[in-house]
């Protein structure tokens with residue numbers, strides 16, 4: 001008798017991960033011989049700085065790092081993360097209890113609902129939003145509730161609009177600034193509102209700060225933990241992925257409330273065995289050296305790309321405000337063009353991959369996301385190719 005391979009109900013309730021589908025469509029177009037430009041996924045195209053690679057080599061060559069790491073991470077790495085949070089954000093953290101290395105922030109975000117959400121509990125998720133907030137919630141048996149991020153509200157959730165019976169059932173809330181996919185940024189005043197809302201309704205706040213270091217025009221992102229009371233209600237996720245071009249390395253950390261981190265650590269200690277210590281040695285180097293020259297150069301590169309893309313699209317008639325943070329551009333489509341029609345058109349007619357806004361939730365309808373992790377000449381070429389597609393849309397809707 002063949003063994004049943006039917007997926008669990010929990011897995012069946014999950015959509016296929018967004019980029020798996022897009023990748024399939026992209027391969028079809030490539031198979032026809034097209035030179036596809038990928039502005040789909042946000043994945044830094046530039047290499048990891050040499051100083052970090054050299055530290056990794058030192059870490060690999062030390063046999064002490066070849067054994068199981070400790071679940072809580074090396075104290076030296078945790079101290080370095082705490083020191084960076086103090087320097088960069090003015091946030092004081094106890095390295096022993098308020099810092100937890102994770103295998104990329106996606107891993108921590110995906111696992112945190114398992115620690116605090118019972119079946120039927122509500123988790124407040126930004127919509128549009130990084131798909132992992134919703135997926136982690138569903139895996140834990142929770143009920144995701146979409147907090148719509150609307151342009152007229154600066155893509156910030158409006159806590160007063162959340163029905164009180166939902167707020168009462170909510171256990172956890174995810175927020176994320178600089179935001180993916182809207183590229184919006186948040187003020188400390190917004191974080192203070194989040195703390196008050198969490199205190200009133202007894203909700204744990206998880207702030208995803210993966211893009212904290214990606215900002216333009218002199219803007220500097222605050223930490224959620226820098227506002228009063230935040231460390232009593234929440235944690236912040238951060239990562240080396242975007243800051244140091246290290247998406248492949250899987251080095252992230254969660255910081256903040258000790259009890260919340262202990263819950264996440266308990267989940268993790270049962271399913272993984274911590275982070276390869278050589279990676280932690282590399283992480284120490286990244287944060288100690290700071291690599292300010294590299295970072296200045298890198299952000300200048302992204303800013304040129306952002307300007308090239310926004311100016312190019314605006315010249316055809318789009319109305320895009322240049323984002324202050326993040327690594328993408330969130331663009332409103334003309335007329336009634338839907339997100340999925342727009343991204344299919346761009347792929348089939350222009351051989352440019354852009355992500356449909358609906359891939360991030362229903363409030364993403366009417367938008368597309370374009371990534372800045374692509375060289376300038378490719379961005380220019382993409383703009384050229386999108387031009388005729390865009391005029392078709394405006395003609396069809398006028």
Ligand SMILES: *Cc1c(COP(=O)(O)O)cnc(C)c1O
Nearest residue numbers: 104105106130180210239241252
């Ligand atoms: C890229 C990204 C992350 C970071 O992922 P890692 O797992 O740390 O590589 C987290 N949140 C958002 C919103 C992202 O876009």
